[in-house]
Amino acid sequence: MANPFSIHKSTEQGLSVLSLEGYLDAHTAPEFEKTVQAEFEAGRVQQVVECSRLSYISSAGLGVFMSFIEEIRAAGGDIKICGLAPKVFQVFDILGFSALFDIVPDLPAAIQRFQQAPVKET
Amino acid sequence: MSAKWPLWASLAAGCVGLAILAAWFSKYWPASSWQVLPRTELIARARAVSEHFGVNPGNSKPSLVVSLSKPLANAGVSTISPLSVRLSWPNAEVGLDSAGIPLYWKASDEAKPPKTDPSEVFAFLAGDQASSFSGPAKSMGDEASEDQYVWKKTPPPHSDVRERITVSTKDGAIQKAERKVYLFSEDEDDDDSDSVGKQAYWGVFSAIFWTCFTAAIVTIFSMYLLWSMRKALSHRFQGRMAIAAAVIIAAALLAGANADKGSDWAELWAALEVLCVVGVGRAISTSARPKWFSLEQLCRLAPLSKAAGESLAAGVLASPLLAAIPYLIAGCGLFPHSTVVPQNLGVLYSPVPLLDTGNLPAVLFLLGFWGFGMPVLARIIRFRWLRWMVALPLGTVFFAYQTRLVTGPLAAPLTAGFCTLALFWFLYSRFDILAVLTLQLAGGVVLAMFMLAHKGLEIGLPAAALLAVLATAFRINTRGASVSEGDPSATNPALSGFRAEREKLQAEFSVARRAQQGMLPQSAPEIPGYSIAASCTPSLDVGGDLYDFLKLPDGRIGIGVADVSGKGVPAALYMTLTKGLLASVSKDNSELAGVVEEVNRHLHGVTRKKVFVTMALGFLDAEKRVLQCVRAGHNPVVWRQASRDLTTLVAPGGLGLGITASRVFANQLKMVELELSEGDSVVFYSDGITEAMNSSLEQFGEQRLMEAVEKTDRLDAAAAHDSILSTVREFLSGVHPQDDMTLVVLRVGAR
Numbered sequence: 001m002a003n004p005f006s007i008h009k010s011t012e013q014g015l016s017v018l019s020l021e022g023y024l025d026a027h028t029a030p031e032f033e034k035t036v037q038a039e040f041e042a043g044r045v046q047q048v049v050e051c052s053r054l055s056y057i058s059s060a061g062l063g064v065f066m067s068f069i070e071e072i073r074a075a076g077g078d079i080k081i082c083g084l085a086p087k088v089f090q091v092f093d094i095l096g097f098s099a100l101f102d103i104v105p106d107l108p109a110a111i112q113r114f115q116q117a118p119v120k121e122t
Numbered sequence: 123m124s125a126k127w128p129l130w131a132s133l134a135a136g137c138v139g140l141a142i143l144a145a146w147f148s149k150y151w152p153a154s155s156w157q158v159l160p161r162t163e164l165i166a167r168a169r170a171v172s173e174h175f176g177v178n179p180g181n182s183k184p185s186l187v188v189s190l191s192k193p194l195a196n197a198g199v200s201t202i203s204p205l206s207v208r209l210s211w212p213n214a215e216v217g218l219d220s221a222g223i224p225l226y227w228k229a230s231d232e233a234k235p236p237k238t239d240p241s242e243v244f245a246f247l248a249g250d251q252a253s254s255f256s257g258p259a260k261s262m263g264d265e266a267s268e269d270q271y272v273w274k275k276t277p278p279p280h281s282d283v284r285e286r287i288t289v290s291t292k293d294g295a296i297q298k299a300e301r302k303v304y305l306f307s308e309d310e311d312d313d314d315s316d317s318v319g320k321q322a323y324w325g326v327f328s329a330i331f332w333t334c335f336t337a338a339i340v341t342i343f344s345m346y347l348l349w350s351m352r353k354a355l356s357h358r359f360q361g362r363m364a365i366a367a368a369v370i371i372a373a374a375l376l377a378g379a380n381a382d383k384g385s386d387w388a389e390l391w392a393a394l395e396v397l398c399v400v401g402v403g404r405a406i407s408t409s410a411r412p413k414w415f416s417l418e419q420l421c422r423l424a425p426l427s428k429a430a431g432e433s434l435a436a437g438v439l440a441s442p443l444l445a446a447i448p449y450l451i452a453g454c455g456l457f458p459h460s461t462v463v464p465q466n467l468g469v470l471y472s473p474v475p476l477l478d479t480g481n482l483p484a485v486l487f488l489l490g491f492w493g494f495g496m497p498v499l500a501r502i503i504r505f506r507w508l509r510w511m512v513a514l515p516l517g518t519v520f521f522a523y524q525t526r527l528v529t530g531p532l533a534a535p536l537t538a539g540f541c542t543l544a545l546f547w548f549l550y551s552r553f554d555i556l557a558v559l560t561l562q563l564a565g566g567v568v569l570a571m572f573m574l575a576h577k578g579l580e581i582g583l584p585a586a587a588l589l590a591v592l593a594t595a596f597r598i599n600t601r602g603a604s605v606s607e608g609d610p611s612a613t614n615p616a617l618s619g620f621r622a623e624r625e626k627l628q629a630e631f632s633v634a635r636r637a638q639q640g641m642l643p644q645s646a647p648e649i650p651g652y653s654i655a656a657s658c659t660p661s662l663d664v665g666g667d668l669y670d671f672l673k674l675p676d677g678r679i680g681i682g683v684a685d686v687s688g689k690g691v692p693a694a695l696y697m698t699l700t701k702g703l704l705a706s707v708s709k710d711n712s713e714l715a716g717v718v719e720e721v722n723r724h725l726h727g728v729t730r731k732k733v734f735v736t737m738a739l740g741f742l743d744a745e746k747r748v749l750q751c752v753r754a755g756h757n758p759v760v761w762r763q764a765s766r767d768l769t770t771l772v773a774p775g776g777l778g779l780g781i782t783a784s785r786v787f788a789n790q791l792k793m794v795e796l797e798l799s800e801g802d803s804v805v806f807y808s809d810g811i812t813e814a815m816n817s818s819l820e821q822f823g824e825q826r827l828m829e830a831v832e833k834t835d836r837l838d839a840a841a842a843h844d845s846i847l848s849t850v851r852e853f854l855s856g857v858h859p860q861d862d863m864t865l866v867v868l869r870v871g872a873r
Contacts, residue, residue: 026688026689033732059685059688059734059736060688060689062687063687063733066731066781067730067731070731094755094757094758094773095734095736095778096754096775096776096777096778096790099775099777099786099790100777100782
């Protein structure tokens, strides 16, 4: 009620695309978590999180990315993040996420990145 | 105590109100042209009337009821005043208009009035108007011994006003005599059709209004409950809710049904139902508590807090403006067709004018609107601008309908409603509900004073009452208790049920809060040539922010700020864990990167997968004036070099703690060395500072923080720290911080 947040699911060339919109904070993170979990359990481990309409992310939101990444990578998949607005990118960047995740400008770049490197090399 | 301006603003509003009333009251007061006799004179006349009819009411004091015919007032009848007074003795009842013209007389059965000729009674009641009446028409009463004589006045052309005199006799003795002035409508035989029709219309309107109002309140209330509890409600609780809803809806329907009787029942019922909702809402609403606190103390006869004195004073000081709003609307020239609705005229004859100014339904409405409606709105809608956009039109309509201060085209009552809302809003937001209620009651008293003074009647009592409240207010403000919402001493231990459970939990939280605050360093280390100041303000009771100072084996001093992801209890638990890890790891390790890597390894082992900790850590070599810094996913440190007038963000690479234990962490972690010189400052902080958001949804941001740091060049650490925090608070201008705020300032002094 307080902060609008929504997730739009789609499929693009076999990749699962989750488009986030609004505020991803402690109240809305569980919804995002459930969605990623459901995708993972359905065997869709190649996920693109598209954030061009995401206006805010809190530490609880960032926590969702962390909680699945190891399992997903162990299953041969990955989470690529794209479309971050500069302010949101700054939050990812301060935490050092650019070293842990592939963060690319847009959806085509994310698809391309999956072709080049299905799992990010660290 | 620094924020006294709202009190001055209230005083200014009051002065404006007085000026408006002084200029326009006598011109627009609907009753200004009516003659009004003082109470004692009126009683003497009524006694004389009864004696004229042969019944001596004795010397006992009569009971006195004042009523006002609004249709007659609006029609501008000039023969008698629309304000009438009915005086009752045990053996007789006399009605007079406010100028003392006799309108009504009735004897009790025991009074045994003497036999009188009805024509003489008619001549007495009609006075010099007798020639314009025709009649009488005689008819039989219910019993054979009862007769009724009716005279009717020939109406002037194009006038809706009719007048009639009725005399009822029993065995020739006068039982009842009445002179009645009324408005003519379609059917002359049905005298009251006009007013009855109007009342029925109001009854339907009231029923619809109150049902909608109640439904809306119940819906909002249930949504609020479901949302705030976030779990299935017990069957018993659901049952109680259903009963409460049924009672409320029944009350609303009764209110509508009763409205056509023209009584105050409708408002009383509505007020009761609002009270029910307020009571339940009050019991569970937490955000409203501070606004209720003074009133609660007052009801409990507990010592009032100093703030309550300000609320009382503000309510009294601003009250003339509330009283003046209808006169402002009528006099400002924007609404030429609007007139002031006459209100509270009973005050003119009341032995205690003060009591006649109290308006119970209005008080309960205010409680409902400000005590329940606004807090619920605040919980549902987080954005202040959106809240305003919802509350403004709703409140305007609500106050326009509820107060009904002026008549005229829709814009006039709406403007009056808006002005009323604005004034109450000011007092509610700057003070509390006590101020709101004081404003309403004092507003009535001010209006009463103007009415009494205008008619040349005594105003000593209401004036003295207002002054007494003001004096009490200032006394409370200077001598009152220093208690506030949340103090254990201010709450009653003998509470039961839901509320007691919650308060127990709150008490435990305040213990937890104190314990957690106790874990933070009680004082900053004293380092020759440096000053340090630090604070951590949790947004909730407990928080996930942390700062600490370390004594390293090699003699250096560690300064750290950390922030656990998430909020509340889970974050607080990890915060204590991080604090312990940092202390134990740094006990035998002076190597900055090594300390941070080890803390990361431990945290990764124990934290749940989605929890992480960010940290900025600096090791200060006080002698060499070198500060080694790392940033584990934390906000960059602000380095102010005063001598070079340079402010930079120190942002070496680094991942948050607890995310990964792999070599990626060590690879990413970079260290920088700051060579400090005199006048420099280094500011560590948490994102609660930079992401602090004001009501226009702007973040404080790094740029404002850097500017705030630049302004503190000549201050020591403590003063600089306070200055930066007050800049943030100014930016927030009253918005409660959404996140914990931690700030550590290191100032380099002379060697």
